[in-house]
Amino acid sequence: MTDAALIWSYLTQEPLLWLTATLVAYWLGDTFFRRMDRQSWANPVLTAVIVLALLLGVTGTSYQTYFEGAKFVHFMLGPATVALGMPLYDNLKRLRCSALPLVAALLAGSLTAILSVLLIARTFGLSDIMLASLAPKSTTAPVAIGIAEGLGGDPTITAVLVLLTGIFGAIVATPVLNALKIRDWRARGFSLGVAAHGIGTARAFQVNETAGAFAGIGMGLNAVLTAIIAPLVLRLFL
Amino acid sequence: MIPALCIILSFQLIGEVAARGLGLSLPGPVLGLLLLVLSCSLRPPLADLLRPVVGTLLGNLSLFFVPAGVGVVAHLSQFRQDGIAIAIAVMVSTVLAIAVGALVFRAVLKWTGGSEQ
Numbered sequence: 001m002t003d004a005a006l007i008w009s010y011l012t013q014e015p016l017l018w019l020t021a022t023l024v025a026y027w028l029g030d031t032f033f034r035r036m037d038r039q040s041w042a043n044p045v046l047t048a049v050i051v052l053a054l055l056l057g058v059t060g061t062s063y064q065t066y067f068e069g070a071k072f073v074h075f076m077l078g079p080a081t082v083a084l085g086m087p088l089y090d091n092l093k094r095l096r097c098s099a100l101p102l103v104a105a106l107l108a109g110s111l112t113a114i115l116s117v118l119l120i121a122r123t124f125g126l127s128d129i130m131l132a133s134l135a136p137k138s139t140t141a142p143v144a145i146g147i148a149e150g151l152g153g154d155p156t157i158t159a160v161l162v163l164l165t166g167i168f169g170a171i172v173a174t175p176v177l178n179a180l181k182i183r184d185w186r187a188r189g190f191s192l193g194v195a196a197h198g199i200g201t202a203r204a205f206q207v208n209e210t211a212g213a214f215a216g217i218g219m220g221l222n223a224v225l226t227a228i229i230a231p232l233v234l235r236l237f238l
Numbered sequence: 239m240i241p242a243l244c245i246i247l248s249f250q251l252i253g254e255v256a257a258r259g260l261g262l263s264l265p266g267p268v269l270g271l272l273l274l275v276l277s278c279s280l281r282p283p284l285a286d287l288l289r290p291v292v293g294t295l296l297g298n299l300s301l302f303f304v305p306a307g308v309g310v311v312a313h314l315s316q317f318r319q320d321g322i323a324i325a326i327a328v329m330v331s332t333v334l335a336i337a338v339g340a341l342v343f344r345a346v347l348k349w350t351g352g353s354e355q
Contacts, residue, residue: 019313022308026301045300049307056311063312070305076295077302081267082249083295089285092275095279109339117331125324130316137328138335141287141303146265156309157316161328169332176333182340184347191339195332218339223307224268231263 012061018069025051038204040170045163063156077142081223084140088220091213098186105187106218109194110225113138114233123238131237133157135230137165140197145222147230162197169196170203185210193218242291245284249273 011017036042051095056066067074069113117134126134131196136144141162148158174191182188189211193201204222205212252273254266262269278285310317317324347353 022304023301024333026304030300042299045304045307048301048304050270052304052308053311056308063309066308067305074305075300077306078250078270079243080248080295080299080302081265081272082246082253082274083292084295085271086278086288086292088271088295089275089278090277091248091270092279098347098352100350101352102344104346105339105343106318107354108342112338113303113331113335116334117327120327121323124301124320124327126320126323126327130324132322134324138332143265143268143305145303145306146267150263154309154313156306157313159303159306160313160317161324163303164325165328165332168329169336172329172333173336176336180337181345184344187343187347188338190343191336194285194339195335201242205305220271224264224272227264227268 012065013067015072017083018061019064019072020069021052021055022048022070022073025055038206040167040199040200043149043163043167043199046167049160049163077145081140081142081146084142084220084223087216091217094209094213095217101187102190102221104216105190106194106221106225109191109218110229111233112223113195113222114226114230118233118237128152128238129154131159132234134161135234136226137161138169138195138197139223139226140219143195143227144164147227151234163199164195169200173200173203186214189214190218194222197222239291242288245288246270246274246291246295334344 024045026050028051029044032047034045056063114135117137118131121131121134129152132151133148135151136147136158139147141159142157144158144162145155148155169192175197177188185208189204189208192204193215201212201215201219204215249270250267253269256269257264257266
């Protein structure tokens, strides 16, 4: 019979344990999400993050040790970002039909998202690193993480902020857009995709097919636009 | 699957090299994304080749940001300290962005003579 401590020390040195734990935690989160009828607040990533954070706390494992295993999953963000080009390509035709309103809404929505979050954060006296981490919060996570790294922000903080933005956006979109009496499904979906990326897009698809497609376009275009303008806007605040 | 993966990874690789080589602030994978749109527009059969792998990647997109999300444990003290300011910034900014985007879309649609759908 081998000492349990020896087995544990093996597990802490190999990526296997935390890679498996990451996948299992996400599986749990996804199952919970389906059981809860895909409500925005039951976001599977949020559940997985909470489960894993508790597990790390209980076992006294550092984030670095965890990341040795989880980095294989993290790596997939890059190829997944490239893959986001496909829905954009598929929707190019719909884009041409209402190009001018879309371009205007993209510029206005994207700039508002970056400027307002930085203004409020600056007013509260948050640090430069926090500002750089907040700037890309409306962009889809893989891109936001890349942007935050480039701006000198903290990618792990950005990941959490992106998640919170998406969940909050998905929850408030319908009441906000109803209050403004916006009835056009393209406008409703697109603005949500720009402001609240993939989680907002998933929400838009639940409500209306057209809104979902335009949310996807908004998310894709904003990923590119934010990568270009976030460094410029951030410079005004540092 | 392997040819599609090769192409997707190559787009990312070219994007990373170009971003670093030219000193662009754009993340490499975003350049890869643009490269994919451009390549599919020039050669539509490429889209059909890539579609199955792209579907798998995008179908599991949320999984890929779990590791970064867990990073919150390394910053708990910071979130405890600035939590309210961060929450207000994120929430107000998200509501504003949704509202401004939708209002501008409607205004420009009217201005260009389009009809609501």
